[in-house]
Amino acid sequence: MYRASFEPTAPGVYRYYAVFSSDNEETWVSSEENSVTVYQSNADTEPPAAPALGGLLEESGRASLSWTADDESIAGFDIYRQSVTDAVYRKIATVAKEARAYTDFTVNNDTTYTYKVAAFDQAYNRAFSEPQTVTPRLVMIDVTLRLHLPDYTPTTDDITIAGGLQWLERVVDQADGAERRDHTRGRGILVQDDGGQVDSV
Template identity: 40%
Template structure:
């Protein structure tokens, strides 16, 4: 077509052509270069970016985002102002991308490129530290068991924790896990017979966590609180182990000058069955006969000899294979000795 209307032969030169006049833009000043282009989040299927807003004498119209994979950069988005964020979802897991940004105004004046930023489309990894408090009578090593990626699955004796030097009741273990991982776990002393068992953390019920990258890619799983019964159990300290443990004895191991009429007491970590006993013998292995009584709270067992113990004799007490009120069997034997009467008669000997 020309100024006379449609042409009969579109291929022929127009007899009365028009004139197109292009006027220079009133504004020739480009916006400022975008600053602080940065990656704010990422995963295997996205990379999120943000930047500080540019300035311009007539106003910023948009931002053009360019991406390269090691070669020439290609524009992947035009983000209209005032937005200063963009999430790139057209990514391939494991690929590293480099981004730059230009600002433009409504007169199509373009800024110079921003400083580049690079990021690989991959799962964020988090350094997760498990920290647990255990009862002060806990023997041996504490282990972490669960379905945590990278560890033997639900093996109660595979992943030993480290005892904190300035607090022997605290144990820790650190590993790296993908952000967003959901897992279950428990603490053990090397077997399922010596696993933690208390309140809701019992039987098939486990502790749980969701891994979160947070501000710096570290996460503390703090299982040290001792306010049992106040809130959920899953991030409290271990209150009890499954197997009954001897937590204190009287007379104490190595005691001397013990009264010949003494009773012998064993205190347990959990309530015990009515038939709980232990063995008492002199240095020659001769058994001491007597009567056993379980205290009203079922945590202590008291042995009263039928006759007074022999002054000057050393007695050995051994406790093994006993069963708790819940039917769990003692896994850690207890053995100790004490001596009767010498403390009282030594001053007479040396007179």
């Protein structure tokens, strides 16, 4: 016999059933559906203090949430999200009362999402944070490599950099103090100064 349990976080009607497979998930069989109705007690109607959701950083392929909450009556947190195509907020996760952060990996870059965090107590009272909005995007960063080479290394030598670098920029300091910027695809060209140090790749 198999057993399972779940804990509702809000009043309402919950329908549940079990599914199982005996052929390595080729086919599935479902049990009969049952339901349970959860009611909110009238003895406790005081919600916990609302959590304070911090600002969201622009990242690629994810949205990282963090919040503060100090109310000892909090039993857990529900995470809600609304995209530009959603008419209402949708609950995407429930986390423990000790949690103060959550990362949503089910986002698409260049799509705007708005989040709220709800703190709930044992009586299903809840309080929502203020909303925070973020648009995940592919984040580009500038990287400068500074290397020390032996003095006998020819200044005309090239170096191949392993990895997935698509474009590298070479910054060359001219004698007159001006910069010349060259681009190369897939490899960096070393420029050695008087001290045997590669200035930038």
